[in-house]
Amino acid sequence: MKLKYKLAIGAVAMNFTVVAIAIAVTAVIMNRQYRNISENLIQKSFSIINKTLEEKEQELLKYSRQMASAENIGINLKYISENKNKSEHLIMQATYENVRDRIYTIAQSVGVSEAAIYDADGELTVFALSESGSFSYGYRHKIPKIMYEITELKKDTISSKKSESPIKSIKSYDSFDKIPSNLEKAAYTDKEIVRYEVKNNFLYMVYYAPVMGQIFNVKTMAVEPRQFGVLMVSLQLGLSFIKDLAAITGTRVNLFTGQGLSAGTLSSYKTFDMSVFKSEDSANPINGNTVVFTEVNTDSKDFVQGTLPVRSGNETVAAFASLYSKDIAKANTWQVIRLLCLIFLCCIFLFIPFAFFVSNYLTKAFNIIVDAANCIARGDFDKEITICRKDEIGDLADAFRNMKDSIGHVTLEMDKVIQAVQNGRLDVRCNTKEYKGIWQNLVTGVNNVIDAFADPVAMTAESIDRISKGDIPEKISDKFKGDFNIIRNNLNILIDAMNEITLIAEAIAAGNLNIAIKKRSKKDSLMEALKSMTEVLNTILQETGRLTRGVQDGRLDIRGREDMFSGGWQELILGFNSLIEAFRTPVNVTAGYISRISKGDIPEKINEKYKGDFNEIKNNINSLIDVTNKVTKIAQEIAQGNLSVKADKRSEKDEIMKAFANMITYLQDIADITEKVSNNELEVNVVPKSDKDILNRSLEKMIKNLQDMMNDIQNSMNTVKQQNWLKTGLAELGNTMRGEQEVSILAQNTISFLADYLNAQIGTIYLEKEKDRFYLAGSYACEKSKGIPEIIEAGQGLTGQAALEKKSILFSDVPKDYLNIYSGLGRSVPKNILVFPLIYEKQVKGVAEIGTFGSFSEIETDFLTLASENIAIAFDAAQTREKMKILLEESRQQAEELRMQQAELQAVNKELELQTGLSAASDSDIYQKIY
Numbered sequence: 064m065k066l067k068y069k070l071a072i073g074a075v076a077m078n079f080t081v082v083a084i085a086i087a088v089t090a091v092i093m094n095r096q097y098r099n100i101s102e103n104l105i106q107k108s109f110s111i112i113n114k115t116l117e118e119k120e121q122e123l124l125k126y127s128r129q130m131a132s133a134e135n136i137g138i139n140l141k142y143i144s145e146n147k148n149k150s151e152h153l154i155m156q157a158t159y160e161n162v163r164d165r166i167y168t169i170a171q172s173v174g175v176s177e178a179a180i181y182d183a184d185g186e187l188t189v190f191a192l193s194e195s196g197s198f199s200y201g202y203r204h205k206i207p208k209i210m211y212e213i214t215e216l217k218k219d220t221i222s223s224k225k226s227e228s229p230i231k232s233i234k235s236y237d238s239f240d241k242i243p244s245n246l247e248k249a250a251y252t253d254k255e256i257v258r259y260e261v262k263n264n265f266l267y268m269v270y271y272a273p274v275m276g277q278i279f280n281v282k283t284m285a286v287e288p289r290q291f292g293v294l295m296v297s298l299q300l301g302l303s304f305i306k307d308l309a310a311i312t313g314t315r316v317n318l319f320t321g322q323g324l325s326a327g328t329l330s331s332y333k334t335f336d337m338s339v340f341k342s343e344d345s346a347n348p349i350n351g352n353t354v355v356f357t358e359v360n361t362d363s364k365d366f367v368q369g370t371l372p373v374r375s376g377n378e379t380v381a382a383f384a385s386l387y388s389k390d391i392a393k394a395n396t397w398q399v400i401r402l403l404c405l406i407f408l409c410c411i412f413l414f415i416p417f418a419f420f421v422s423n424y425l426t427k428a429f430n431i432i433v434d435a436a437n438c439i440a441r442g443d444f445d446k447e448i449t450i451c452r453k454d455e456i457g458d459l460a461d462a463f464r465n466m467k468d469s470i471g472h473v474t475l476e477m478d479k480v481i482q483a484v485q486n487g488r489l490d491v492r493c494n495t496k497e498y499k500g501i502w503q504n505l506v507t508g509v510n511n512v513i514d515a516f517a518d519p520v521a522m523t524a525e526s527i528d529r530i531s532k533g534d535i536p537e538k539i540s541d542k543f544k545g546d547f548n549i550i551r552n553n554l555n556i557l558i559d560a561m562n563e564i565t566l567i568a569e570a571i572a573a574g575n576l577n578i579a580i581k582k583r584s585k586k587d588s589l590m591e592a593l594k595s596m597t598e599v600l601n602t603i604l605q606e607t608g609r610l611t612r613g614v615q616d617g618r619l620d621i622r623g624r625e626d627m628f629s630g631g632w633q634e635l636i637l638g639f640n641s642l643i644e645a646f647r648t649p650v651n652v653t654a655g656y657i658s659r660i661s662k663g664d665i666p667e668k669i670n671e672k673y674k675g676d677f678n679e680i681k682n683n684i685n686s687l688i689d690v691t692n693k694v695t696k697i698a699q700e701i702a703q704g705n706l707s708v709k710a711d712k713r714s715e716k717d718e719i720m721k722a723f724a725n726m727i728t729y730l731q732d733i734a735d736i737t738e739k740v741s742n743n744e745l746e747v748n749v750v751p752k753s754d755k756d757i758l759n760r761s762l763e764k765m766i767k768n769l770q771d772m773m774n775d776i777q778n779s780m781n782t783v784k785q786q787n788w789l790k791t792g793l794a795e796l797g798n799t800m801r802g803e804q805e806v807s808i809l810a811q812n813t814i815s816f817l818a819d820y821l822n823a824q825i826g827t828i829y830l831e832k833e834k835d836r837f838y839l840a841g842s843y844a845c846e847k848s849k850g851i852p853e854i855i856e857a858g859q860g861l862t863g864q865a866a867l868e869k870k871s872i873l874f875s876d877v878p879k880d881y882l883n884i885y886s887g888l889g890r891s892v893p894k895n896i897l898v899f900p901l902i903y904e905k906q907v908k909g910v911a912e913i914g915t916f917g918s919f920s921e922i923e924t925d926f927l928t929l930a931s932e933n934i935a936i937a938f939d940a941a942q943t944r945e946k947m948k949i950l951l952e953e954s955r956q957q958a959e960e961l962r963m964q965q966a967e968l969q970a971v972n973k974e975l976e977l978q979t980g981l982s983a984a985s986d987s988d989i990y991q992k993i994y
Contacts, residue, residue, distance in 0.1 A: 105369035108312030137276020167200040176299040279957040286953040302326040315386040365389040810841030830909040871899035903935035
């Protein structure tokens with residue numbers, strides 16, 4: 064099968080495979096995506112359910128608290144509890160009805176299912192029920208026997224307009240099982256509780272709250288709160304509530320209890336296994352973290368289900384189920400698959416012609432390249448490859464063109480090298496870097512052939528060239544063959560002869576004039592000339608030696624005998640004589656001047672003119688004369704007390720000026736020290752220059768004695784000043800706290816005074832509210848909105864820890880986010896904070912906290928320690944005054960309440976007396992009619 068057919072069939076098969084995989088992957092992804100969408104939707108629906116239940120709970124708490132705190136309900140319940148077992152029904156009827164009507168009014172307006180109040184014994188007192196379109200409310204009394212007095216309102220009565228008079232049905236029952244007559248012991252609580260309960264397969268949200276009242280304690284002469292019963296209010300979560308949830312969430316919602324479906328919008332789904340939820344402690348009855356996702360089938364429909372437990376304590380009492388249909392996901396998935404299949408068929412019909420076109424296009428280019436390759440194999444490089452494309456076929460054509468060009472380049476490179484060798488240019492080589500692989504090996508082989516000829520020729524030329532320039536090379540040790548070896552031996556003989564001549568010349572140059580010089584042949588004129596030169600040099604050496612010894616012995620009048628020589632050698636001896644004469648005059652002048660200076664006789668400067676180094680000697684002697692004069696002047700100035708004179712060094716080794724400069728500096732330092740001491744500047748550092756520096760050691764001892772004396776005086780003054788500051792602060796603090804001030808005003812005045820007196824930038828003061836609890840009573844430069852707590856318990860933070868340990872705490876290096884000091888220009892963090900307790904009679908009355916940018920001194924800490932007890936006493940007195948005011952006001956209010964209760968009882972007694980008189984009159988009339 065040809066290549067073009069293979070390409071077409073392969074392209075079609077690949078297209079089919081890609082579409083099949085795409086369909087399968089799309090189906091899996093969409094199914095998983097719709098499952099995720101379903102779970103997310105269900106998760107959101109449970110968030111809505113949670114929020115709705117929380118709103119119901121808050122609404123139930125709101126109205127239940129209204130019932131529990133209704134006017135006089137606690138006092139009335141106390142009256143009922145005390146008299147229920149001994150007073151007749153008629154006497155207590157008004158009190159019962161008063162409590163009943165208050166509960167009924169609120170329960171009917173709110174729409175709760177049940178509302179009941181139980182007394183301190185847990186016995187039912189009053190209640191209100193909403194059930195099956197009717198509303199019942201009443202109370203339970205015990206004398207002469209247990210009876211239930213119930214008022215029933217029919218459905219049409221409840222829904223009647225406000226302008227119509229309601230029709231009531233009042234009945235008495237000796238038993239009533241619709242509401243418990245006694246409260247469970249676990250439900251009798253002294254705090255608010257909301258929990259969920261199942262009654263008759265319905266889920267109820269039940270609220271329990273204590274019913275409180277106030278009594279007057281004769282012993283303590285104070286009004287005290289006391290619990291007289293418990294209020295129970297329940298709200299049924301029925302079908303209407305479930306339908307509202309379904310409408311809001313957009314899912315089917317069912318509510319299940321242990322008995323099965325309680326209410327729901329998918330009525331065919333009736334049972335649910337509650338055991339899937341484990342019992343867990345949770346403060347929140349609806350635990351959103353325990354959602355369980357499953358798939359269910361009902362009425363031949365598939366749903367994704369999420370279930371959320373409803374717990375009461377550790378027990379799961381019910382569960383909400385949110386269901387989302389899977390039919391939508393299935394329909395969308397099949398629609399996408401059908402669309403992909405249609406796309407596949409269209410691709411098949413369009414791709415087959417295109418595949419045949421591409422295969423023809425590819426195979427035509429391959430045929431052109433095959434023809435060109437056959438021509439190159441035959442040595443025909445004139446065949447051109449006409450393909451010019453920018454794809455893989457184009458790359459293949461370029462490769463063949465490159466191969467053809469590489470062969471042509473190798474041929475041209477070899478022709479160039481052959482012509483260069485023929486012209487005697489043995490340094491020309493083929494450029495191997497332009498070729499790779501076997502082409503590089505071929506060009507390298509040509510270079511190796513040229514190297515075999517070039518090395519011997521180049522060696523011979525180089526050796527002869529170096530010898531001609533006096534550079535005698537080493538003997539040639541490389542091995543050659545044939546004629547190349549004969550050339551090497553002749554060059555080595557020439558090198559040996561040149562080395563011998565060089566050794567003789569080096570010996571003469573080194574002063575060895577006794578070296579043996581032998582002629583190598585009769586015509587060896589070079590050796591003959593060397594021998595004559597050594598004899599003349601020996602004679603010159605003897606004469607110069609005589610002159611040198613005379614100069615060394617100080618005989619500057621000796622001269623050389625120039626008549627013994629001729630030519631250049633005679634001029635050499637005359638030069639020696641002139642040299643000695645040039646040295647004689649400057650040396651004699653120098654010796655005379657140095658002799659006078661050494662004896663302290665400073666001469667005038669030399670005015671004669673000299674040249675070269677002799678002029679330098681003259682200048683140096685003149686400089687010596689100047690320096691000697693300058694040193695003398697410096698010594699005279701110092702002797703006269705002038706310490707401002709300067710001794711500048713002339714060089715790094717000028718020890719004389721360095722010594723004078725050190726002496727001047729030493730004397731100036733002593734003068735500065737004495738000047739400072741005379742001006743009472745005793746913080747002077749005196750450092751002796753050496754062990755023999757007696758003057759500086761005496762100054763150091765004197766200054767130390769003066770410093771000790773001044774320190775003693777300063778310490779005494781500081782002690783007196785601190786004591787005065789401490790006493791003044793305590794006195795002013797006492798004035799600030801004097802008088803009958805309110806606690807809040809006293810706290811503010813106190814912390815403001817402490818901050819001002821201590822130059823602090825921030826402060827707070829906490830007072831005891833109850834045992835181990837403290838409230839913010841006053842502050843200085845604090846913003847309460849910046850995280851400062853209103854209440855602190857013992858052991859909480861630095862303030863609470865100071866109260867717990869009953870000792871002060873100093874906190875340094877305060878973190879940036881701890882406490883900020885604000886002003887109109889910005890804010891900053893205090894550097895130190897001091898927290899100290901206010902203790903009176905071993906009791907912590909409060910805690911104060913002071914912050915500053917600086918640090919607290921010891922006297923400031925002592926001041927706060929002494930002041931803390933005075934502050935504690937002031938606050939204890941202020942709090943005692945306020946308590947007395949509160950007790951007096953409460954006593955007045957309690958007396959007023961007792962007066963009102965007494966008036967109510969008198970009214971009830973009058974009503975009973977009237978009813979008793981009417982009953983007696985009626986009995987008398989009946990008796991007269993009978994008899």
